[in-house]
Amino acid sequence: MLTDRLTRDLYTEICRIPLIDPHSHINPHAAAAKSLDDILGYHYYTELAHSAGMSQAPLAADVPPRERVRAILGHLDSIDNTAQYSWFLEIAQTFLGFKGERVTAADCDTLCDAAERLMGQSDWEDQVLQRSHVEKVFLTNDFDDPLEGFDTNRYVPCLRTDDLVFHLDKPPIRERLARATGIDAGNAEQLQDAIGHLFQHFTQHGAKACAISLPPDFSPAPVSNLDLTVALGELIGGNDDANQRRTCANGVFWMLAEHCREFSLPFDLMIGVNRRVYRTGVFQGQDLFDQRTSLIQYAELFNAFPEVTFPISVLTSSQNQELVSYSWIFPNVVTSGHWWYSNIPAYITHDARARLQAVPKTKQLGYYSDAYKLEFILPKYNMYRRILAQILADDFVRPGVYSETQAIALARLLLRENSERIFS
């Protein structure tokens, strides 16, 4: 697919680097897909098929999986121009023996049968990991995940904290927190203890990061224990006030940063998502963003926690330009992957070039898969690796900035060594 020789050579070499995937949504108890429904049920396909005209009827729980697959395949024709479609095609070709050039509803049964046969093999998960050349995959774990029953060396736990910061007043969340920690956190001190408990649990089970996704208007600031206690009390008491909600979110968030400092965990910030913008959209296909957000909102945080590394994900090229500048200036800010709506070649190319030209090479986490199933790691990383090979060829090797060997060494930093060091 790459048309010039140098880029192709670089790509080939880059593909030899064993990956550390520093952010995914893999379930370590069911890491690989078991059927084509597991692949096409990924929100990238359900939401695009829906956007292109598919009703949500085939997505209902009681629809037979093969009929759901047939419905989605029937809409691929409208999205066969997209990067997202190309990931699916590459999965079909690489993992399912598909020989054609395009997938249509006519391929439904053949593909479903092949998927069942191949994915039903007892060593399928290992096969996928091996073929994808993946060494470690970071997870996204609920705060009350027992973190047991899987190899935490291969599947690295990561404490996801959205629920604590934004939904702590909701009874189910509070109950889960109480069950997980033995503490009924009704005030700041109890919350402090409960969060300490979670960090203890996670780091004892090999967790390497704390993570959160944040709305575009979030602007972290410290909150006194008294104010946090009052705010939490008001929310729990049912007084759903926007100021109290902000105080509570800020208080918990700041407390998490303090624990990251204490437990030496990087704090992954995924900045800019508005939840439920398209309220009746498909599952996980409802969130969008507001470009009017700035990393200046995080200046106090970056100043207050020089010992904490903050890998930052952003949603737009405009904010990527801020990220390039902030990670060039702040020692504790590092660039992290190409997130969600930014994860298409036109934006990856632009954003990655700027990072490579202006941010210390040791401060860049090149890419992560964000995958729910292992099969997506390969096509997503291949997309990134092709772009990286092209940038290395055009901006580094051809102009004489780097030799090919040095370019590959840079790729190795981006694809594994920086992750190894930053999440040590």
Next chain:
Amino acid sequence: MLTDRLTRDLYTEICRIPLIDPHSHINPHAAAAKSLDDILGYHYYTELAHSAGMSQAPLAADVPPRERVRAILGHLDSIDNTAQYSWFLEIAQTFLGFKGERVTAADCDTLCDAAERLMGQSDWEDQVLQRSHVEKVFLTNDFDDPLEGFDTNRYVPCLRTDDLVFHLDKPPIRERLARATGIDAGNAEQLQDAIGHLFQHFTQHGAKACAISLPPDFSPAPVSNLDLTVALGELIGGNDDANQRRTCANGVFWMLAEHCREFSLPFDLMIGVNRRVYRTGVFQGQDLFDQRTSLIQYAELFNAFPEVTFPISVLTSSQNQELVSYSWIFPNVVTSGHWWYSNIPAYITHDARARLQAVPKTKQLGYYSDAYKLEFILPKYNMYRRILAQILADDFVRPGVYSETQAIALARLLLRENSERIFS
């Protein structure tokens, strides 16, 4: 002008697709230019010549057209680097037999004479349409346009509603509305009737869309009939209050969306323009924008009207990234052309690539001319077609994503078939 063979071949094929131009300002009663003054009087030339140092004296109504042309030609040297200049050069070469490489004031008389001779031919309009390979052109009609005396199959009416939403309190607008509908709309119910009247009139005369341009801070929301009646009353009564103005604009806008639903018309939203920013600029050369705007402002609208298709035009690449994401998620949001300040190759290339990589191909209106005279359709579309051919070559055909035939089929969607279906 295109240097690689594949791109040139694709371009040649793409140029064979008969165009449907889904947005213009063509006057169907005087669609083609009658003189060079009609061409160079386009605000792109008057504003750029003025920006480059020309006083506004030559633009006065009492200046002989040929002297105005000479003045503008005399300033082309300062703008011969621009895309806008290249459109003019292509018009001179294609339609006026100009053989030179650059146009200067010395060419004034020759060009004016040629223009008068050629444009004076009785079939000039047909000649231009035929040479431009245009099948249909959408218009921008005032709400009180009688829509008579022209072929609405060739020149498709489109109800432009800026005046109703933003200037309904002004006596001339209210009088025109009363004359057009027989209703003196002083409250919400009367307005409802009057707007129903307009939609009836327009759809009976073949209108295929409702359209409006909106300032960057516009944020549509429903308004009760009572609030709309009060707000309209206050404004008519001379109480020019910002809140009442907002309520009135929101109320009328929402009512228009309801009528789009009822009459099955797409609602073209052209988002982001501030009017009269350069207050003493030339006619139509006074408007600019504020990049701080977001499609999140339209989330309620998109949610409330799932049956209405919203073709969206934006003014910046930053907002284009929002548009790519919003049209990827919302079934009723489609991308529309490359508008005004975004309509130069550097931005078209970037914006179109992202759309082609992430938005269902059936949800993209590739381009529109925005032209005031037919002669501009050809050079503007050629600019877009060259860029499209390059993207199809680089991102689709060479990497093996599409065959050449499939790439041409995609171009056909962008240049006519999507318009046919969306504005059916």
Next chain:
Amino acid sequence: MLTDRLTRDLYTEICRIPLIDPHSHINPHAAAAKSLDDILGYHYYTELAHSAGMSQAPLAADVPPRERVRAILGHLDSIDNTAQYSWFLEIAQTFLGFKGERVTAADCDTLCDAAERLMGQSDWEDQVLQRSHVEKVFLTNDFDDPLEGFDTNRYVPCLRTDDLVFHLDKPPIRERLARATGIDAGNAEQLQDAIGHLFQHFTQHGAKACAISLPPDFSPAPVSNLDLTVALGELIGGNDDANQRRTCANGVFWMLAEHCREFSLPFDLMIGVNRRVYRTGVFQGQDLFDQRTSLIQYAELFNAFPEVTFPISVLTSSQNQELVSYSWIFPNVVTSGHWWYSNIPAYITHDARARLQAVPKTKQLGYYSDAYKLEFILPKYNMYRRILAQILADDFVRPGVYSETQAIALARLLLRENSERIFS
């Protein structure tokens, strides 16, 4: 370093154009570096080395310069991917006889010795200027600079006004103003006189511009003398009120624009920087920005002063799209260079292409060095000239828009003639 012949030929020709550098921080009394410490002490290196992990200890005043150089060189390995590093490498190769491909701490003594020997030559400054082919360099002078003891034809004075607009209430600033003008400016009228004094002094000493850098939320507006007097009085009296501070800044800024009109000086606006964002960062490595800013904030200013030319620098590609549009419409707005965080190839390329495609060619100041030492002019301009050559080849010469000769003439406008005319 350039791989195609046309681009290389254009680059060679462009390099023959004698430069006028319209913005720098050169100290005319010590224009060239005297040691490697003067080169690596540039904030681009101290901040990037610090960002990549260097403590600030080596930057203390009492550290021997050679040890500081050794410490920074020891961190170059982490930033050898950056454009900033490439400037240093080119300085070492061009001016210090360095023959290697990479600079490391092992080169410290050799390079320091070479620097001392070469930079110690009595004609070093002339050698650097000659080898860099620089004819004039604009300075950034404090308002109380005596402007004596240097050749103002080679080093062109420029009145920098940040202190007056934003810090006029601070005793040291007020004392310096009083000493420079003989006026103790406690009210609007006195301030008017004092500023008149400064403009007199500067223009008599060959100043060609007034300049200022502005925070992203600055929004100039006229202020009455009474309001300015009250605001200044409150601030001097110790009442640090945000509204009074804004009134005072606006009042002084507007007064400066009036003086630019009276004295026929362009007013360089460098828009968008927040000071001291990383509060404990290295010297000059603490400032960042907020992308949420718009040129609409300057609409009143541009309308009020049609006689004043405003060369505008911006910090982001998003705001560059505004700048392209505003300079296309407003006769008195011109584009100026590629500033600070935008001064890396990925952003220069994108921003310069858009300007070249849509802004009159006579209204573009292509580049400035922003340098503190003369040695940086050459590598920074070379970076820009390579990009310019590539754009001229791809967008102008190859598509037949310009001949090579015309392309070089455009480069001459960008690199000197527009500066000559605009700062006449």
